[in-house]
Amino acid sequence: MKQYDVIIIGAGPAGIFSALELISRNKELKVIVLEKGKDIDARICPTKVEKVTCRKCPECSLLCGWGGAGAFSDGKLSLSKDIGGNLSRYVEDTVLQDLIHYADNIYIQYGAPYHVYGGDEQQVKALKDQAHKYGLQLIPSRIRHIGTDRCPELLKNIKRELNSKIDIEFSKEVKTILFKNDNVAGVETKDGEVIYGDFVILAPGREGSLWLEQQARIMGLSLLKNPVDIGVRVEVAASTLEPLTKITYEPKLIFHSKKFNDRVRTFCVNPYGEVVKEYVKGIWTVNGHSYSNKSATNTNFALLVSTFFTEPFDEPHLYGRYIARLANLLGRGVILQRLGDLQAGRRSTPARIARGRVKPTLIDAVPGDLSFVLPYRYLLNILEMLRALEKIAPGVNSRHTLLYGVEVKFYSRQLKLKRSLETEVKNLFAVGDGAGVSRGLIQASVSGIIAAREILKRIGDGI
Numbered sequence: 001m002k003q004y005d006v007i008i009i010g011a012g013p014a015g016i017f018s019a020l021e022l023i024s025r026n027k028e029l030k031v032i033v034l035e036k037g038k039d040i041d042a043r044i045c046p047t048k049v050e051k052v053t054c055r056k057c058p059e060c061s062l063l064c065g066w067g068g069a070g071a072f073s074d075g076k077l078s079l080s081k082d083i084g085g086n087l088s089r090y091v092e093d094t095v096l097q098d099l100i101h102y103a104d105n106i107y108i109q110y111g112a113p114y115h116v117y118g119g120d121e122q123q124v125k126a127l128k129d130q131a132h133k134y135g136l137q138l139i140p141s142r143i144r145h146i147g148t149d150r151c152p153e154l155l156k157n158i159k160r161e162l163n164s165k166i167d168i169e170f171s172k173e174v175k176t177i178l179f180k181n182d183n184v185a186g187v188e189t190k191d192g193e194v195i196y197g198d199f200v201i202l203a204p205g206r207e208g209s210l211w212l213e214q215q216a217r218i219m220g221l222s223l224l225k226n227p228v229d230i231g232v233r234v235e236v237a238a239s240t241l242e243p244l245t246k247i248t249y250e251p252k253l254i255f256h257s258k259k260f261n262d263r264v265r266t267f268c269v270n271p272y273g274e275v276v277k278e279y280v281k282g283i284w285t286v287n288g289h290s291y292s293n294k295s296a297t298n299t300n301f302a303l304l305v306s307t308f309f310t311e312p313f314d315e316p317h318l319y320g321r322y323i324a325r326l327a328n329l330l331g332r333g334v335i336l337q338r339l340g341d342l343q344a345g346r347r348s349t350p351a352r353i354a355r356g357r358v359k360p361t362l363i364d365a366v367p368g369d370l371s372f373v374l375p376y377r378y379l380l381n382i383l384e385m386l387r388a389l390e391k392i393a394p395g396v397n398s399r400h401t402l403l404y405g406v407e408v409k410f411y412s413r414q415l416k417l418k419r420s421l422e423t424e425v426k427n428l429f430a431v432g433d434g435a436g437v438s439r440g441l442i443q444a445s446v447s448g449i450i451a452a453r454e455i456l457k458r459i460g461d462g463i
């Protein structure tokens with residue numbers, strides 16, 4: 001019979017930082033990490049080695065395995081407590097900022113670069129004031145950029161540290177959480193193995209969020225609403241966005257549209273980056289990457305609309321998938337349109353794209369017409385925000401600007417959690433993106449640390 005002090009489900013940043021915190025403070029602890037994906041070197045996406053389209057692998061190598069979705073992410077660590085998650089609901093602001101600093105230092109210890117973008121407070125303040133004039137709210141954020149190419153090495157360094165101290169099992173998908181008299185008891189894996197544990201930390205990420213939701217329903221746990229953000233990825237010449245990106249690497253701007261008063265925001269800005277396609281559970285959506293040592297000539301960012309008031313319908317996820325499917329249906333994947341074509345009420349064609357000044361970095365996006373895909377409300381919100389952005393970054397609203405659709409951000413169903421991130425089942429903790437407490441690397445990592453510290457406190461090793 002396998003018996004552990006702590007079982008961690010998922011080897012993304014949340015799970016990894018739980019393990020690091022537990023073992024750095026109590027070397028005697030018996031900890032196991034169960035991960036349904038593969039070890040970092042074995043995480044090979046077929047599309048990266050052969051000229052094939054997505055094979056729809058049961059465990060997507062880009063999202064599952066050591067490092068989780070963080071392994072091939074841009075590795076942009078947002079060092080502000082206001083970005084990348086909901087942890088401020090559980091932790092006081094000053095404590096949260098300290099924890100972010102603590103997690104950031106661990107990233108540096110394992111290989112993140114020292115440089116931080118967005119550090120010049122005067123310049124940031126001037127930009128904030130200028131944005132304010134045009135109805136844009138700039139959320140100042142300092143960013144440490146690891147880079148997609150450097151993330152795997154950093155994760156290997158952490159794994160080397162943990163290898164001899166804890167058990168890590170790959171291709172081990174957890175099927176069921178076991179509990180007895182309102183206490184967690186362990187887990188059962190898909191291959192029928194039962195592993196007992198005094199504490200269980202659930203860290204399955206967005207990839208495992210539906211599974212977590214099912215488990216929560218089986219255990220009778222309370223679930224909160226989950227939002228969905230829908231929009232486009234915008235691509236411009238890197239010089240166009242430079243007035244913003246040279247001051248703050250990732251300009252986080254929020255705009256409330258005039259017509260609908262909806263919240264529109266910039267998300268995941270990739271200076272000198274590339275637009276990429278992403279396959280999530282049967283649908284193609286768009287995303288972006290930037291590398292630490294590879295410079296494309298364009299900058300891309302998402303414009304996302306957060307709105308959903310359609311009661312009695314309460315399935316924002318389904319709605320988001322429906323919109324993405326529509327784009328896939330019309331474009332056989334991701335649709336690309338020049339802003340000028342959208343404004344002129346006509347579709348983009350390969351010839352029109354070729355004549356444009358901005359050359360697309362996602363070459364297999366299909367020129368088409370986003371007005372057949374995005375509802376009027378979303379399109380109008382996006383066009384209004386582009387007009388506002390034009391005031392602080394001239395050229396953004398040019399007819400040459402490229403729009404890729406659609407970008408959808410699904411957020412996990414949030415579980416009802418205590419401040420320690422414990423669920424309504426005793427000694428069962430839920431952390432990271434899968435539990436809806438984070439939306440980025442740093443807050444996912446911090447949430448893992450919070451759960452680990454509570455466990456250490458309960459077994460008498462608290463700090």
Ligand SMILES: Cc1cc2nc3c(=O)[nH]c(=O)nc-3n(C[C@H](O)[C@H](O)[C@H](O)COP(=O)(O)OP(=O)(O)OC[C@H]3O[C@@H](n4cnc5c(N)ncnc54)[C@H](O)[C@@H]3O)c2cc1C
Binds near residue numbers: 012073
């Ligand atoms: C393309 C891309 C770029 C990104 N760029 C950034 C960025 O620059 N900055 C930023 O802050 N964030 C970024 N993110 C988001 C970031 O990667 C996530 O917020 C973060 O990885 C969440 O960490 P997590 O540990 O909660 O979940 P994940 O990283 O998703 O890890 C969860 C792990 O659990 C495993 N798992 C799931 N279910 C089970 C199960 N039942 N049994 C066993 N294992 C299971 C999964 O295989 C996975 O490995 C990006 C994400 C993507 C996809």
